[in-house]
Amino acid sequence: MLFSVDERLFKQFPGLEIGCLVCEIKNTQYGEDNLEGVIEDLKKHFSFKKPQEHPNIKVWREAFNKLGISASKYYSSIESLLRRVLKGGPFPRINPLVDQYNAVSLKHLVPMGGHAISPIEGNIYLCFADGGEPFVPMDSGDAEVVEKGEVVYKDDKEVLTRRWVWRQCNKDKVTAQTESVFIPIDVMPGLPDGLCETVMTEMENAILKNNYGRVLFRDILTSAKMSVEF
Numbered sequence: 759m760l761f762s763v764d765e766r767l768f769k770q771f772p773g774l775e776i777g778c779l780v781c782e783i784k785n786t787q788y789g790e791d792n793l794e795g796v797i798e799d800l801k802k803h804f805s806f807k808k809p810q811e812h813p814n815i816k817v818w819r820e821a822f823n824k825l826g827i828s829a830s831k832y833y834s835s836i837e838s839l840l841r842r843v844l845k846g847g848p849f850p851r852i853n854p855l856v857d858q859y860n861a862v863s864l865k866h867l868v869p870m871g872g873h874a875i876s877p878i879e880g881n882i883y884l885c886f887a888d889g890g891e892p893f894v895p896m897d898s899g900d901a902e903v904v905e906k907g908e909v910v911y912k913d914d915k916e917v918l919t920r921r922w923v924w925r926q927c928n929k930d931k932v933t934a935q936t937e938s939v940f941i942p943i944d945v946m947p948g949l950p951d952g953l954c955e956t957v958m959t960e961m962e963n964a965i966l967k968n969n970y971g972r973v974l975f976r977d978i979l980t981s982a983k984m985s986v987e988f
Contacts, residue, residue, distance in 0.1 A: 760985060761778055774947055779973055799865075818869070836868060862961050
């Protein structure tokens with residue numbers, strides 16, 4: 759399977775890094791993901807008046823606006839998670855792996871996703887949509903048609919994530935039955951050097967420590983390396 763990033767994204771966002779973890783998992787028994795600890799730390803120590811004032815959130819707002827996406831209407835996945843934390847109330851538990859990458863994502867305020875590999879058809883692309891590709895949102899049966907030029911994750915048949923890191927599709931969601939998963943880590947330029955590697959390493963270590971499985975492949979895509987095969 760090939761994972762590639764459109765070179766036009768690297769031209770628009772020089773220094774962009776897309777981490778890639780491919781894991782074999784057993785997603786049925788919880789370990790120590792520290793999700794509650796991360797949430798409590800954010801509630802106590804988040805020092806900005808608004809979520810979008812944090813540099814890690816701000817870079818995604820700026821990127822969305824640059825791409826013609828309304829950042830006030832469509833929140834990046836990490837802004838949505840952060841807002842849910844700061845709002846208070848119970849934070850949803852999904853399953854061991856999803857909760858683990860949510861914990862790492864919130865700790866570092868970097869978007870992370872999880873895509874079950876078995877339902878994916880063909881290769882994976884982070885690119886601009888051709889227009890007309892189908893998309894069925896997670897936990898919804900209502901199909902949408904993606905507009906031309908929208909930044910998406912997609913396979914050879916349909917869109918996996920709309921508006922880059924906004925909303926994931928239903929077909930490749932990670933469940934208790936998932937046995938292999940593709941985890942992208944999207945790190946915008948302007949954030950601390952080495953952040954992508956730090957997040958990847960922490961996620962890999964958590965998978966091993968909690969006996970969730972093992973990492974089969976890891977790499978970081980940049981303007982110097984825009985595709986990998988795994």
